[in-house]
Amino acid sequence: MITRKLNSLYFLFFISFVHIVSAQAQNKKIEKADDFYNKFAFLEAGKLYQDIVDKGNTSVKVFIKLGDCYYFNASYAEASMAYSKVLNSGITVDPEYYFRFAQSLNNLQKYKESYEIMRKYFNVIGKIKESDNWDDKKLLEEIKRESGRYILKNVEINSSFSDFGTGFYGKDMVIYASAKDTGIVIKRKHSWNEKSFLKLYTANITVDGGLTNSETLKGDVNTRYHQSSPAVTKDGKYMFFTRNNYYDGKLSGDKNGTNFLKIYVAENVNGEWKKVKELPYPINSDGFSSGHPALSPDETQLFFASDRNNKFGNSDLYVVSLKKGGIIGNDVTKLPEEINTPGRETFPFMDDNGILYFASDGHPGLGGLDVFAAIKDEKGKYHVINVGDGVNSTFDDFAYVIKKDGNGFFSSNRYGNDDIFGFKETKPANFDFDIHASIFGTITENGTPVKDLDVDILNSDNEIVASIKTDDDGKYFVPLAPFLAFKAFYHKVGLSNKTIDIAQLKPLEKKEISIELVKELEVIVDGEKRKIKEGDNLAEILNLKPIYFDFNGYNIRTSSKKELDKVVSIMKDRPNVIIKVNSYTDSRGRDEFNMALSKNRAKSTVEYIVNAGIDRNRITGEGFGETHLLNHCSNGVVCSESEHEVNRRSEFIISIK
Template identity: 65%
Template sequence: MQKANEAYNRFAFIKAIKLYEGQLSNGNNSIELYKRLGDSYYYNGNYPEAEKCYAKVVNFSTKFNPEYYFRYAQTLNNAKKYNEAETVMKSYYASSGKTDLSKDWNETKLMDGIKRQSGRYNFNSVGINTPASDFGGSFYGENKVLYTSAKDTGVIFKRKHSWNEKAFLKLYEAEITADGGLQNPILLKGDINTAYHQSSPAVTKDGKTMFFTRNNYINGKLGEDKKGTTYLKIYTAQNIDGKWKNVKELPYPINSDGFSSAHPALSPDETQLFFASDRNNSFGNSDLYVVSLKNGVLTSNDVTKLGDEINTLGRETFPFMDSSGILYFASDGHPGLGGLDIFAAIKDSNGKYHVVNLGDGVNSASDDFAYTFNFENKKGYFSSDRNGNDDIYGFTENKPVTFDFDYRSTVFGTITENGRPIADFNAQLFNAKDESIATLKTDSQGKYEILLDPYQNYKVVYTKQHYADKTLNTGLLKPLEKKEMSFEIIREMEVVVEGEKVKIKDGDDLTEKLKLSPIYFDFNGYNIRQSSQKELGKVIALMKDRPNISIKVNSYTDSRGRDEFNMRLSQNRAKSTVDYIVNAGISKDRISGEGFGETHLLNHCLNGVICSEKEHEVNRRSEFIISFK
């Protein structure tokens, strides 16, 4: 029994099970043995055997932690004994003094909630699963996925919660196919893979920094505490010329030699790192935590445990946040179909998470976990041992997950002219692919409101006949965040120069109207100097806001130099100016250019006439002549 307990305390549950079963054969029927044996089965996903042990504990003893009611209910739920699970959960809440939530485990309520989220996916084979353990699916760039496998260890391995089997996990990358499958898996290069476990990578958008899980690995050796226990820790690595190097352990309070931290995940704006940890958990299960980041580096030690609406007495693990801000995670502590189910959560206006089960298909009576999702193309991956071993599954979401409130962001504002609200002004929303996805109009008070998916790059184009267009970027907004975008609009035939409105008309030269500084080029060349790019930006901005305006660029030189050289030089300068404006997004059919050399001098400085530099400068000019469609 002592050897069994020592193995149990080292999380060596496979060995502990054999020793505890030996004790049962020898006639030891103590409640303490059933507790430990039940927990050992539980941590290895053998819920039917765990159920038998927990039944002994709660039915034949009065001296046990109320949390065993909770764990017993979990195993009953896994066996689809939903009504029994509800009854046992009622006993748990009664004995623990906590608010009674046993109705959430009621079969009718549970199945209704699961049904609402079911049928939202089409599934596909990924093509890289092996007889060993394969799981995860972290996106890496636009067309790759990083995942975990034991395929090269030579041992068929089933992932265990404790990671105490002797087939070790390594990190791989695979290419995403057109239909969402995976192909051409290769071992990650560099110092990322060791002789021990590494898993669950998360990479920053720039592809330079990886967060990942590894056994406590120190100076080439597996770290242990005084009891011989090895914990999981979160590490970082840097991508240097395609190889992952500079592996470093994150500091306390992320990691410690007294508890495990694992499964890192980044928020869409990469200012937060979510992870799972069993710290401060006497019952051995993991909870979800979050800490602040900036540019891939911890900014403080503000490790915060997520609220009770997320964390339960069971296991919460494998967090992932998609680009819209929805937090996905695996849990066996929330009511579900059994084992680890995958859940989605989002915060309301009071900062409380609302949690929903992702439904049948993604979830099963087995362990389902490691959910990742590309919000833009609606494709993703999850892992499950439903076929007896951990495998990766691909999916396409055909209908979004629903919550009991609208978590979208809001852009609102008022459009006015000289302080007077303008009704029926169009506000057209474009996504990051420049696709129009919504159009609305201001009301009689000039007000508008647009609902947006969070953390997405949008722009709003405001248009109305006889008015200049206006384009504003929304920025990345958090769920439920509200942003005001109000402004004064001006007429199409007006520009604002130095705070004053100026009328414009067909044939005007914008050089005069906008009070542009001279457009300078390299000496005797036609490369636009950086100092002149700001001035050209004013012309470009006017054209973008007034799609009915076209411009002709006229370029002139002074009389110095040969006539034919000056003509060619002015033509090249006109072309460079046109190309610059086109490259900024203006259609070619709205901009033209012509070089006139020294044929249109504005003063007496002809060939052979001695003039000052200032007098010659008057003739070196660019005109931007406007015309209306």
């Protein structure tokens, strides 16, 4: 009896011991998985969590982390199964897991199921109306409305590894990231997804919009770890890019050994990228990641993605002020909730029209990361649209960049690895309001409105891009593309013309340009109207100062160029005015020398005016030496310097077409 009781106690002790050992072993495995998880090594962590679940652990905490591991590695079928266990457990969890579950279903093209879960999410956070945007019918209708706008192009630089993230580098090149690691036998792996580390390369843009001639970026930017997402200033002098926290030849991390992404800037020194510097706080920190920099068209702002104040994987878009020389302000601002969601917003890019493009899986899309376009209305609120199919697919589509001619590039993993795709945008994005800037004003002559005056808008290539006439009240209104420079040319027969440079305007910005014109054969000098006619000397009418040249030479002095610019201005505004330049010298020196000198001076004057934009057929010149003296100071006559100066002159004789 005692023996049997002892055996029973021994058996119970053994069973308890086995359970304790098993629990301790499982706890150690969970601790190991958590350690991988906290270091963003989601692939390794996921294997351990899955093994723990397979051995019977049904802890909600384990399923949450298992779901996250699959979610962050785009294994959405497995993620949805894990999140389903979490949400059906009856335990209250962070609303974000409804959102991630809905995202996972959406990525599996289970749009109706995704919509139902998304309604629960928005109901929990008290914004049920916003769930309407995820209605599967409405979602597909909106995407269809923006679809069919792209012609895709092949890009020959893609490798069997990841290639993505093009940034424009001048007019005909890009810089992009690739994991092809040319010439390296042993591949370094990033713990997040076991993909090879990335370097930056250059490539040439082909005539048909493809990419060719891939070469490793020259300079000190590439290290043994990740480099990606370049943004180069228009002058080609500075490049912002993403890199692991890599300093002084070492990969740095926080106290737990976690390495974060940071934004760096490099300078172009004789064609090589040198002087690499980490951007300061609050852009970067050892406690969060920042990356994917993008410049505003006027290069006064830097947009970027960051996971600060977020759980890992969920990045938002931020903006900070930027000064010349790559100097960053400390005014980091998170973009509003029209842009940022509980999902991932990343890879921002702003085009010449001020449209902000970005990738997101938190806005309604086809699945994975989709590309979205956004712009502010007059009240400063962003309007966001999905750019449609072609660019977007049921896979991850991101890193969208576009030039003003509609050609651009984006990246996608639709064929397995990340690849770069070229495209041509055939129609602009269809926002629900007009994003154009505009100029407007009233044209008058002698205080009276000018009707039917032509207003032509010219682009930087002097091509007419818009034309309009003033109305009965002399008023006009012209919409303009934002962030581009133009010229406005005002003209009507019988009136002087006027050309005005229009600096870049912001989206929706309105600029008034009202002008008082005069008749073509009138000029205003010191506030007084003066008529001009055939045979008049424009120098006298404009009260021009003498046109000075180098002593005994024919190079125009800087002080006289301002006077000649007045002549140029009159001729530009009056296309029917023709000028003949007559050049004279005083009597000092040999007669033949003075004749040659005056002819060369007349020629220099003509060339200056032609180079300023006047048609050569409207300007001629002749030198007369000392043959037309205005006083008695001929050869051998003693005269003062001021008396000789009277004879050294240039005349601008007017003819009318």
